Amino acid sequence: MSSRFIKKNESFICLNCGTFNNEDSSGSCRNHCYYCLYSLHVDIYPGDRKEVCKSLMKPISVDNKGGKLSIYHKCLGCRKISKNKSLKDDNIVKYYETN
Numbered sequence: 001m002s003s004r005f006i007k008k009n010e011s012f013i014c015l016n017c018g019t020f021n022n023e024d025s026s027g028s029c030r031n032h033c034y035y036c037l038y039s040l041h042v043d044i045y046p047g048d049r050k051e052v053c054k055s056l057m058k059p060i061s062v063d064n065k066g067g068k069l070s071i072y073h074k075c076l077g078c079r080k081i082s083k084n085k086s087l088k089d090d091n092i093v094k095y096y097e098t099n
């Protein structure tokens, strides 16, 4: 519990769509599903896993500033909005199709 070293990049099964997500190959922090883009509210600060909310976070918008894609998530539990870096294998096309 006292470790300062936080493994942020880990594989997980999406609680929204059930897709298995591999850890990101480039070593970035994967914190959302590449297929449906949903995330989980588990971090207060990125990677710390200290948030107790643990609700699903819905992708509400995609931002493309300066060629860098970001995804905005809104928590379905506490309604907090957070911004996340998009990873290269994210299924952004599907997001545009369904929104």
Ligand SMILES: [Zn+2]
Pocket: 014, 015, 016, 017, 018, 019, 033, 034, 035, 036, 037, 038
């Ligand atoms: Zn998913």
Ligand SMILES: [Zn+2]
Pocket: 041, 053, 054, 055, 075, 076, 077, 078, 079, 080
């Ligand atoms: Zn929340």
